Amino acid sequence: MAFSYPTLLVAFVLVVVYAAAAVPWVLLGFDDSGKLAAQARLALRNPFDRRASGLLLFVIGLLVIGPLAVAYFLNSGDPATIETIGMVYGATLQLQLIVDFFIVGFPLLMLIWPKGGAVAYAAFREGVRQPLFWVLFAFGLLALIVSPIVPYFTFGEDLVMVKDLGFDTMMLVAALFGTLAASQSISEEIEGRTAVTLMSKPVSRRQFLLGKFLGILLASLLLFALLSWLFEGVLLGKSWLDRLDATPVPAWLTSYLSSLNLAEKPTALVRGIGLWTDHTMSVLPGLVMTFSEVMVLIAVAVALATRTTMVVNLSTVLAIYFLANVTPVLVTIGHDAKVRTPGPVSELLSFTAGLFDMLLPDLDTFRIGPALVTDAALPTTYILSVLFYGVLYSLIVLLIGLILFEDKDLA
Structure with a gap:
């Protein structure tokens, strides 16, 4: 069977990209002794060294047989199936890149910020290894899988409900894990005097607290990213269950496919990858x-973990979350009461609501629900402004936490 050059080129590029994305997690998961890494370094220095011949032959075989197998599939499969395989390729490649981010990210972090990065890495490993991480992941996974099956009686807007519930589920799972991990990792180390040992490394209190925050945040990000990857698949499954119209091919993808000028079947494969990419980008904001x-x-x-126990910390975070959500309603009620029935009570209510509004985070800013209902695309500037607000508020809270931690007696 003869293969055209463009088909072989597409197959070769896809195999190389997929294999390159697999290298970090393969080395981490299957190379505890470091033998593969040593052979790879040896092969790069001297490709003809006999000690690296096995790995070199495997790579050559992968780069030859892999593209040929993909090209054969492209020639023998039907376009609809090939497009679906392209979406699966895009999904699995995304999962690999998620894992690679954490594998490669920590060495870079420790290179830039050695002491704080080491604290962050330790906190990350501690968080991921906890049974709580996987219990909450299983809970989130179950909730996401069940959500498309539940009837919502929304007259054709079930997909919007699934999206809204999915975002809320991922947020609650990741936030709950982060809160509990902070209490365990920081409060228990302070109370158990383990933090005193760390401070003698020497690791400053600032490096300790910020490193803990970053490690816990990244562990929560891993949990959130895994659930979000599954969430993307759930949304596609919901569209299929409800027999919704297929999403039209976006203009950028149509233009890109036209510029490639490939045959029908390779085009179907690239289109499938592009459709998954477009789906991911639509969920990303x-x-x-x-x-x-x-x-x-x-x-x-x-910040609270520097001074409080786990129970107090969790209760306070839940109270802040509840109050921050009802504050807009309290502000409206206080304003109306001040206008309609002026007096000490309405003044106190208005002042209290205004105080909450000033001090507590504006959680409505992070809500994606209104955009889902109106099906409006969120401007990039708005998304960046929300991210900036979240980072700024977090930095202010951490600064307060550092002030509280500096006065904490660890002895």
């Missing part, structure tokens, strides 16, 4: 806004 809310709540939990 909501994910950024939702995780910004998670970041704020984790910052509050970390």
Whole structure:
């Protein structure tokens, strides 16, 4: 069977990209002894060294047989199936890149910020290894899987409900994990005098607290990212269950496919990858806004963990979350009461609501629900402003936490 050059080129590029994305997690998961990494370094220095011949032959075989297998599939499969396989390729590649981000990110972090990065890495590993991480992941996974099946009686707007519930589920799971992890990782180390040992490394209190925050935040981000990846698949499954019209091919993808000028079947494969990419990008703004809310709540939990126990910390974060959500309503009620029935009570209510509005985070800023209902595309500037607000509020809270921690007697 003869293969055209463009088909082989597409197959080769896809295999190389997929294999390159697999390298970090393969080395981490299957190379505890470091033998593969040593052979790879040896092969790069001297490709003809016999000690690296096995790995070199495997790579050559992968780069030859892999593209040929993909090209054969492209020639024999039907376009609809090939497009679906392209979407699966895009989904699995995204999962690999998520894992790679954390594998590669920590060495870079420790290179830039050695002491704080080491604290962050330790907090991250501690968080991910906790049974709580996987219990909450299983809970979030179950909630996401069940959500498309539940009838919502919304007259054709079930997909909007699934999206809204999905964002809320991921936010609550990640925020709950971050709050509990902060209490366990910081409060228990302070109370158990483990923090005293760390301070003698020497690790400053600032490096300790910020490193803990970053490690817990990244562990929560991993949990959030895994759930969001599954959430993207759930949304596609819901569209299929409800037999909704297929999403039209976006203009940028149509233009890109035209510029490639490939045959029908390779085009179908690339189109499938592009459709998954476009689907991911459509969900990404909501994910950024939702995780910004998670970041704020984790910052509050970390700041409180320097002075409070787990029960008090969790209760306070829940109270802040509740009050921050009802504050807009309280502000409206206080304003109306001040206008309609002036007096000490209405003045006190208005003042209290205004105080809450000033001090507590504006969680409505992170809500994606209104955009889902109106099906409006969120401007990039708005998403960045929400992210900036979340980062700024988190930094202010962490600064307060540092002030509280500096006065804490660890002896």
